[in-house]
Amino acid sequence: MMTDDIQGFQPMDTLRRYLFFILAALLSAPAAVYAGTTGLTLKAAVVVDREAVRLSDIAAVTDGPTTPLKTVGDIVVAKSPPPGQTRFVGVDYIRIRLKQAGVDTAAMVFNGPRDVRITREAAALPVGRIARAVEAAIRSRMPWKDEDVAISGIRFDESIQLPTGKLAYRLVPDRDEDYMGRTTLDLHLFVDGEPVRRIKVQATIAVMADVVSVVRPLGKHQHIRRADLAVERRDLAGLPATVVTRIDDALGNRVTRMVYPNTVLQSTMIARPPLVKRGDVVKIVARTGLMTITATGMVKQKGCRGEMIRVMNTDSNRIVMARVTGPGAVEVDF
Numbered sequence: 463m464m465t466d467d468i469q470g471f472q473p474m475d476t477l478r479r480y481l482f483f484i485l486a487a488l489l490s491a492p493a494a495v496y497a498g499t500t501g502l503t504l505k506a507a508v509v510v511d512r513e514a515v516r517l518s519d520i521a522a523v524t525d526g527p528t529t530p531l532k533t534v535g536d537i538v539v540a541k542s543p544p545p546g547q548t549r550f551v552g553v554d555y556i557r558i559r560l561k562q563a564g565v566d567t568a569a570m571v572f573n574g575p576r577d578v579r580i581t582r583e584a585a586a587l588p589v590g591r592i593a594r595a596v597e598a599a600i601r602s603r604m605p606w607k608d609e610d611v612a613i614s615g616i617r618f619d620e621s622i623q624l625p626t627g628k629l630a631y632r633l634v635p636d637r638d639e640d641y642m643g644r645t646t647l648d649l650h651l652f653v654d655g656e657p658v659r660r661i662k663v664q665a666t667i668a669v670m671a672d673v674v675s676v677v678r679p680l681g682k683h684q685h686i687r688r689a690d691l692a693v694e695r696r697d698l699a700g701l702p703a704t705v706v707t708r709i710d711d712a713l714g715n716r717v718t719r720m721v722y723p724n725t726v727l728q729s730t731m732i733a734r735p736p737l738v739k740r741g742d743v744v745k746i747v748a749r750t751g752l753m754t755i756t757a758t759g760m761v762k763q764k765g766c767r768g769e770m771i772r773v774m775n776t777d778s779n780r781i782v783m784a785r786v787t788g789p790g791a792v793e794v795d796f
């Protein structure tokens with residue numbers, strides 16, 4: 463009886479085993495095998511070298527019968543992080559971007575990690591190359607002679623990372639740049655012809671030139687002699703624009719204030735001595751054609767050679783404007 467009972471149930475047992483194996487096969491098969499679905503297997507980490515991240519960059523796409531594989535893979539799902547940096551993109555965000563692209567995500571199955579780590583490839587700034595380019599650009603624009611200039615202290619942010627590609631750059635100075643002393647310029651960086659960064663570059667420009675200095679004390683209104691002066695080589699960056707650069711420009715003048723030794727002479731410190739002063743009696747000369755007329759006059763204001771001053775003609779008591787031509791002499795223009 464027992465044997466008969468077991469034999470009677472064998473067909474049912476075989477059917478159960480068959481159904482079990484079919485169910486197990488269906489459960490273990492990839493989701494993408496279902497009709498009308500696209501399977502996405504996300505990668506744990508990827509490295510990209512462009513601005514836009516496409517679905518094919520971060521996932522292996524298994525084509526479904528209703529979704530073209532190439533179309534789905536080309537969809538931009540995220541923006542790359544800055545060069546050398548990392549960002550994470552999750553499944554939910556990817557779903558949103560796919561929906562925005564018109565993809566029916568209900569027919570898609572996501573496998574793999576829930577978040578993808580995306581790292582952007584980066585190129586280091588060629589520090590030495592840029593420093594040489596900055597110096598060359600300064601020298602090509604400055605008004606000074608190369609042999610008179612020393613450029614040092616070129617500084618910029620060397621930690622900047624750029625996208626990979628062909629690097630080019632352009633240096634842009636300020637409009638009023640005088641290329642002297644501490645200088646700041648804009649460096650525009652381009653990769654594959656596209657602008658990517660603008661950084662500040664600093665440099666110190668020393669411009670050496672001959673300047674006139676005082677070697678002995680000079681009292682106020684004291685006349686300047688050659689023995690009072692010397693020529694020194696100085697950096698113009700530390701000096702005012704009024705510095706005197708030739709001894710001949712100082713000779714024949716007098717100082718307007720007390721000047722101490724080792725002082726670099728400036729044009730504001732010197733003045734031509736007046737050849738006439740108020741109350742002086744002078745000879746007035748007037749020329750017209752071949753005729754010369756002279757008269758006596760009295761100076762109403764002090765004046766240096768070449769200056770126009772007021773002079774009273776003592777014969778007519780008229781005030782005329784005359785040019786100082788020398789001590790005790792003025793000339794009237796007709």
